[in-house]
Amino acid sequence: xDKFDFINRIVALYPHAIKDQxxxxxxxxxxxxxxxxxxxxEVYNIFCxxxxxxxxxxxxxxxEWATRCIKADYQGKxxxxxxxxxxxxxxxxxxxxxxxxxxxxQGLNWIKAVSHYDNWEVAEVY
Numbered sequence: 042x043d044k045f046d047f048i049n050r051i052v053a054l055y056p057h058a059i060k061d062q063x064x065x066x067x068x069x070x071x072x073x074x075x076x077x078x079x080x081x082x083e084v085y086n087i088f089c090x091x092x093x094x095x096x097x098x099x100x101x102x103x104x105e106w107a108t109r110c111i112k113a114d115y116q117g118k119x120x121x122x123x124x125x126x127x128x129x130x131x132x133x134x135x136x137x138x139x140x141x142x143x144x145x146x147q148g149l150n151w152i153k154a155v156s157h158y159d160n161w162e163v164a165e166v167y
């Protein structure tokens with residue numbers, strides 16, 4: 042599934058709540074990442090499991106789902122190791138390893154979610 046199929050599915054599910062389908066489609070299109078590495082099948086699975094509202098999801102929520110589903114740049118490594126730097130202190134204070142293939146952006150999103158702290162940046166992926 043590509044971005045356009047994903048948006049069409051979402052818009053088609055809410056004919057009662059969306060008055061201007063073209064405007065809603067355009068809003069979702071602009072909110073979603075321009076990257077072609079997003080797995081929209083997985084984004085749709087998240088939508089089906091997490092969105093329980095009778096109104097269409099806000100664009101910010103769809104963008105957050107899409108950033109969670111960026112395809113990993115995995116080249117057969119057994120573990121992906123990350124070093125995270127605290128942007129406030131400038132020090133690398135967190136090192137993590139994952140046996141799940143993930144990109145640097147996915148690792149960053151993961152550490153922010155786990156630590157409930159947003160001032161992280163990826164210092165190194167090895």
